[in-house]
Amino acid sequence: MTQRTAPPRETAEPSPQGAPGGDGSGLLDGVPRQRGPREAVGTRVPEPALAAGSRLCTPRPWRLLPTPTGTPFTFGYAIVLCVTSLITAYADPALVHALLQGSSTDVTHLVRMPELVLIGSALWVAGGVTSPFAIAFVLVLTALERRLGGLRTAGVFLLGHVLATLATEVPVGLAVLAGHLPDSSLHRLDYGVSFGVAAGIGALAGLLPLWLRLPLLAGFGWMLLQDLLAFTDPMTNWGHLIALGIGIATWPVVRRWYATRLGTGGG
Numbered sequence: 001m002t003q004r005t006a007p008p009r010e011t012a013e014p015s016p017q018g019a020p021g022g023d024g025s026g027l028l029d030g031v032p033r034q035r036g037p038r039e040a041v042g043t044r045v046p047e048p049a050l051a052a053g054s055r056l057c058t059p060r061p062w063r064l065l066p067t068p069t070g071t072p073f074t075f076g077y078a079i080v081l082c083v084t085s086l087i088t089a090y091a092d093p094a095l096v097h098a099l100l101q102g103s104s105t106d107v108t109h110l111v112r113m114p115e116l117v118l119i120g121s122a123l124w125v126a127g128g129v130t131s132p133f134a135i136a137f138v139l140v141l142t143a144l145e146r147r148l149g150g151l152r153t154a155g156v157f158l159l160g161h162v163l164a165t166l167a168t169e170v171p172v173g174l175a176v177l178a179g180h181l182p183d184s185s186l187h188r189l190d191y192g193v194s195f196g197v198a199a200g201i202g203a204l205a206g207l208l209p210l211w212l213r214l215p216l217l218a219g220f221g222w223m224l225l226q227d228l229l230a231f232t233d234p235m236t237n238w239g240h241l242i243a244l245g246i247g248i249a250t251w252p253v254v255r256r257w258y259a260t261r262l263g264t265g266g267g
Helices: 037-041 047-057 072-090 093-103 107-112 114-123 132-148 150-177 183-187 194-205 210-230 234-249 251-263
Strands: none
Touching: 072 093, 072 114, 072 132, 072 150, 093 114, 107 114, 107 150, 107 183, 114 150, 132 150, 132 194, 132 251, 150 183, 150 194, 150 234, 150 251, 194 210, 194 234, 210 234
């Protein structure tokens, strides 16, 4: 009887890398096959991550206003300005005049008690809470604090307030000493937050994209130039322009602060 011989088995050639079983997953059950680059690219993003990304891109207009937790400096400062505005509106006029005169950053007060009047003058809003600079205070400082934090926003505000005040009042004192202005110029009424707000606008412009930065600077600068040409209060108008320039000069610093804040997860 002729013995039947089985046909020779074909030797399985190793599968190329990336083909089914090429990584050994077809030899051992329960060993997951590793994903290749093609599969990693097409991986589906989990739904919670997509939802978080969509929330980041969703406009949130309420963030334009200060909050106690998000922008504590601007929120607390705005409360103070509301209180002082109520005082100017409803208190006895003689008392209001005495308070404003005592807080004025004129030359006489700057020589006698500079720290007190530089802080006190920034606690009032000329024109009340409905004035343009009061509204700009809320919007600009809120936006700046969300980008820089409270302490740095306060630093920008005080820098513009103090330097612009000194830049406008020191020449008055020198002009009086030289005999070009009367002695009454040493006692002019000067108070408000407008210098600090103007510096905040200049600083904030450096953190905005170009399509927002140019209209902001052009519109605000044109408004200040119109006030200066009207010549109703040239010293204050010059102070606004100086404060805006101070804010623009802080761009290298505030941009570095902003980048640091984003890098630490605080933006």
